[in-house]
Amino acid sequence: MIKQISLFLENKKGRLAHVCRVLGDAGINIRALSLADTADFGVLRLIVDDPARTNSVLSENGFVASITDVMAIQVPDVPGGLAAALEKMDKAGLDVEYMYAFIGTASQDALVIIRVDSIEGAVEIMEGCGINVLKEEQVYSL
Amino acid sequence: MYWNKPYECMPREQLQTLQLKRLQKIVEKVFHNVPFYRQKLQEVGFELGDIKTLADIKKLPFTTKQDLRDNYPFGMFSLPMSEIVRVHVSSGTTGKPTVVGYTRGDINNWSEVMARTLTCGGATKNSIVQVAFGYGLFTGGLGAHYGAEKIGASVIPISGGNTKRQLMLMEDFGTTVLACTPSYAIYLAEAVEEAGIDLSKLKLKHGIFGAEPWSERMRMEIEKRLGIKAIDIYGLSEVIGPGVASECQEQNGLHVFEDHFIPEIIDPQTGDPMPCGEKGELVFTTITKEGIPVIRYRTRDISILNDEECPCGRTHIRMHKVMGRTDDMLIIRGVNVFPSQIESALLEIGDTQPHYLLIVDRKGSMDELEIQVEVSREMFSDKVKGLEGLEAKIKHQIESQLGLTAKIKLVEPHSIPRSEGKAVRVIDKRKI
Numbered sequence: 001m002i003k004q005i006s007l008f009l010e011n012k013k014g015r016l017a018h019v020c021r022v023l024g025d026a027g028i029n030i031r032a033l034s035l036a037d038t039a040d041f042g043v044l045r046l047i048v049d050d051p052a053r054t055n056s057v058l059s060e061n062g063f064v065a066s067i068t069d070v071m072a073i074q075v076p077d078v079p080g081g082l083a084a085a086l087e088k089m090d091k092a093g094l095d096v097e098y099m100y101a102f103i104g105t106a107s108q109d110a111l112v113i114i115r116v117d118s119i120e121g122a123v124e125i126m127e128g129c130g131i132n133v134l135k136e137e138q139v140y141s142l
Numbered sequence: 143m144y145w146n147k148p149y150e151c152m153p154r155e156q157l158q159t160l161q162l163k164r165l166q167k168i169v170e171k172v173f174h175n176v177p178f179y180r181q182k183l184q185e186v187g188f189e190l191g192d193i194k195t196l197a198d199i200k201k202l203p204f205t206t207k208q209d210l211r212d213n214y215p216f217g218m219f220s221l222p223m224s225e226i227v228r229v230h231v232s233s234g235t236t237g238k239p240t241v242v243g244y245t246r247g248d249i250n251n252w253s254e255v256m257a258r259t260l261t262c263g264g265a266t267k268n269s270i271v272q273v274a275f276g277y278g279l280f281t282g283g284l285g286a287h288y289g290a291e292k293i294g295a296s297v298i299p300i301s302g303g304n305t306k307r308q309l310m311l312m313e314d315f316g317t318t319v320l321a322c323t324p325s326y327a328i329y330l331a332e333a334v335e336e337a338g339i340d341l342s343k344l345k346l347k348h349g350i351f352g353a354e355p356w357s358e359r360m361r362m363e364i365e366k367r368l369g370i371k372a373i374d375i376y377g378l379s380e381v382i383g384p385g386v387a388s389e390c391q392e393q394n395g396l397h398v399f400e401d402h403f404i405p406e407i408i409d410p411q412t413g414d415p416m417p418c419g420e421k422g423e424l425v426f427t428t429i430t431k432e433g434i435p436v437i438r439y440r441t442r443d444i445s446i447l448n449d450e451e452c453p454c455g456r457t458h459i460r461m462h463k464v465m466g467r468t469d470d471m472l473i474i475r476g477v478n479v480f481p482s483q484i485e486s487a488l489l490e491i492g493d494t495q496p497h498y499l500l501i502v503d504r505k506g507s508m509d510e511l512e513i514q515v516e517v518s519r520e521m522f523s524d525k526v527k528g529l530e531g532l533e534a535k536i537k538h539q540i541e542s543q544l545g546l547t548a549k550i551k552l553v554e555p556h557s558i559p560r561s562e563g564k565a566v567r568v569i570d571k572r573k574i
Contacts, residue, residue, distance in 0.1 A: 006524030008517045010554045036526045040551050041517075043526055062556045064517050068524045097525055115524070 003051035034100035145261035164429035243433040255385035256289020263373040264348035267294030274322035281383025324356035328507030331367035395460030
């Protein structure tokens with residue numbers, strides 16, 4: 001399972017830069033990132049090369065962070081590639097809580113990080129549908 | 143204009159004789175009927191008969207809000223529930239509120255002092271009085287209602303809120319007297335302007351306003367924008383509700399209805415009585431109350447007593463418009479709020495002690511409360527939905543416990559300033 005770092009940020013000038021600086025100074029490399037925002041606050045979601053250490057670095061620096069299990073799947077980087085994968089999830093009755101995608105540098109495919117509620121079952125279902133679910137090492141070392 | 147000239151203008155010597163007689167009687171009554179008072183009086187070695195002059199009042203122990211809370215709900219009542227015809231409830235600092243009970247006689251006396259209050263404010267039997275204080279457990283609505291009925295005015299018991307309807311009835315019924323909180327009066331004035339209602343079409347002449355602190359500047363604004371004379375009234379449920387004191391048309395201090403309540407000013411630190419003209423904490427002893435008499439009740443309100451003669455002819459002593467509090471109680475839209483109440487509401491959300499900050503501001507005319515809450519690890523969710531749900535839950539908790547709508551803002555840990563390790567709990571930006 002992929003460990004995602006989730007982090008509370010106030011919607012205030014300079015907060016995002018600050019957290020990125022803290023991680024940079026600690027030598028942590030961000031692999032993927034998504035920011036969900038409301039009028040007052042945001043939730044920053046990060047895929048990093050070392051989730052456990054990132055979590056402790058953030059805590060030491062006074063941030064509220066948690067580790068969330070997410071799923072990373074590989075979809076063909078072609079028009080309709082993501083649609084096909086999501087349709088399969090739909091059919092299997094999997095609800096996407098949130099997701100974000102990025103183009104991998106190591107392969108021709110696109111990578112999608114997906115947060116679902118029952119992640120164990122989800123991985124099996126996705127694999128059953130013929131979708132490639134990535135292992136932790138594959139994602140952290142992208 | 144007086145409601146009850148013989149009492150309101152009673153020569154002071156005669157008034158003091160009456161006060162002494164009533165004080166002796168009430169002390170005797172609570173000594174016999176209320177175990178709490180008997181114990182307290184015995185502890186200080188007080189004996190019946192020790193009150194020989196009015197100055198002897200200082201021999202009596204104080205009563206506090208905490209005492210009422212400790213004896214929740216009816217422990218401080220001096221008579222059995224069969225004699226109580228109504229209860230009112232005021233917000234407590236944590237958990238349990240304070241409860242007061244009224245006998246039929248108390249309701250009559252309360253109507254009497256509110257009749258005086260309304261008359262002080264300019265109301266007569268020909269007035270149409272719109273009572274926009276909240277009706278219910280809060281004493282404001284029903285207090286003003288009974289007073290207005292007593293003088294024979296026509297009462298519109300509209301209660302608070304629903305501004306559009308307030309304006310419609312005000313215009314259609316020809317309201318002449320408005321009774322509400324001062325901030326709601328300004329809100330109504332704004333609504334009148336926004337609706338494009340010509341002031342000359344309204345018949346408003348007088349306003350009696352209270353239940354929250356307000357300034358001379360606010361008074362001028364209300365008077366100008368509503369075209370009325372605005373009168374400050376004072377009261378608290380523990381003493382009787384509104385009707386403890388009221389300004390007269392001189393608008394220079396509030397006459398305490400001394401044939402029912404004996405006011406004192408004390409040093410809030412030492413408890414020592416202070417002379418007229420000095421600023422301190424207001425203390426009241428009820429000398430006619432039957433259901434729940436209070437002996438030297440500490441209001442926590444800061445004021446000054448003035449025993450100079452008033453041109454209006456009333457002989458009752460005047461208290462200065464309340465100048466502040468000795469504790470951390472805030473009055474927001476007429477609701478008493480203690481930071482500790484917010485704290486206990488927050489504690490019911492998470493397991494750990496939350497760090498929070500109350501920011502009170504007056505936007506336009508209405509008080510607004512923002513509660514900033516530092517997000518803790520256990521409160522945090524990676525889903526926005528989860529965090530918004532948390533905000534809604536806190537909002538609901540505050541609403542159901544305090545009856546107050548607040549804006550909830552989640553903030554990062556350690557973002558709320560702490561001084562000497564203790565968080566600053568309140569920022570009051572209101573310029574009253």
